[in-house]
Amino acid sequence: MTRTARRNRRTAQVAGAGAAALLALSACSSSGSDSSSAQSDSAGSAASDSGGVSGTVTVFAAASLKESFTTLGRRFEKEHPGTKVTFSFGGSDSLAASITGGAPADVFAAASPRTMRFVTDAGDASGAPATFVRNQLEIATLPGNPDKIAALKDLTKSGLKVVLCDQEVPCGAAAQKALDAGGLDLTPVSYEQDVKAALTKVELKEADAAVVYRTDVRSAGDKVEGVEFPESADAVNDYPIVQLKDAPNAEAARAFIALVRSAEGRQVLTEAGFLTP
Template sequence: MSARATRTAMVVVLALTIAGCGTGGDQASGGAADGRVTGPVTVFAAASLTEAFTRIGRDFEVANPGSTVTLNFAGSSALANQVNQGAPADVFASAAPATMATVTGAGNADGAPSVFARNQLVIAVPRGNPARVTGLADLGRPGVKVALCANQVPCGAAARTALDAAGVALTPVTLEQDVKGALAKVRLGEVDAALVYRTDARAASADVTAVEFPESARAVNDYPIVALKDAPNPAGARALVAYVRSAPAQAVLAEAGFQAP
């Protein structure tokens, strides 16, 4: 073989080697050759997102064959603490900017969070509304048993804002760690009413009735989402955040009762 032929062969081998390394890097970071993401994507999301994000997660998997979305739902404050303590997660979706700030303030976010939805409170009562609750003032009546979220949880902070705006003082019989817990007390007949998000009351409409009240406009929650700095699947994290803000996901959120940001 001539010297020129030898040099040409070496260039071809080197080019193939570099190309192979590039492909392997994309796969390791969760990227597929066609631009879709692959691998597991773990999402920590506020409990009030349970129904909407369950569907959005399935839709994301269909749009990205080879991906698997794992959802962990709980109160936003509890999830933020888990993220800051090093729990392996790719994405965090909170029910309030204040809770998100504990994660960004600790340096655990990959970029700035973006608001993807808004939510508003209603009074959830058992079907038939036996206590005849028509507004916030009724929650302060003697004998009316009320469930609220704990103050450190976004739904609890929103409830306190609404109650203060209405000048209503009450002592709840229970303080729950997330909105699903407060709603469960109504569904089980253990309380006469609970302050929950409109979306959660809609999801449980077979068991509860939602009572709207004007003061809820003073306590609307913005929902921010962010990819996490130490995400095991960075490409998947960024893709899922983008998908939540896409038209198909926004349609799912709207159907669940969320407001556009």
């Protein structure tokens, strides 16, 4: 082989080796890029799964929602690890006053549209409230119903100690509406600040009966006995829920409201005796 031929052959070998090296480098680079892309996709998927929900979500809710929302709060924390749901339960009017007064909260669930309007009219709601359940009144009597209460008019019997919610509270306003529908005049021994307080009077045997929600009668178990009455159909309350305008944790607020309005949330609420809207 001539010197020229050998030189040409050596040049071809070097060129081939260089091409092979470039191909190998390209393959490594491509592999690294795919791996990085996969890791990025995985991280993005994880972030998407978490939905950005973290931290504490503060919910102000009507007293009649206590048992159901407590159950949903536990489910929310389980579905969103690292979150915590704190509740403030009470009369809807008192809660609304706290919100318009600047109390920090993320979500408000009221027992009537009227009390929700206090918050929306003050400009403290983010978006329009949505009705998620309805509730109907029932009479709570002592276990065994010793006073033989069978109708709303029986609460007007002389000597019977009856408790009502304050008329500024949704359950009190609904009770008065039912009494008006039946043409009845009732003077209770006391007006209570929320439905749980009214129910407690009967549970402690400090009253013979109270007009409360059917959900509260159910949650009390054998501590009271419930009596249905037809006038309650004229006083069914819609329950609206809304994210608050200055919610400290807006992302978690939206997620909690979504749970309440989901099929899972509806199941918990209907099992407690609430009606679907």
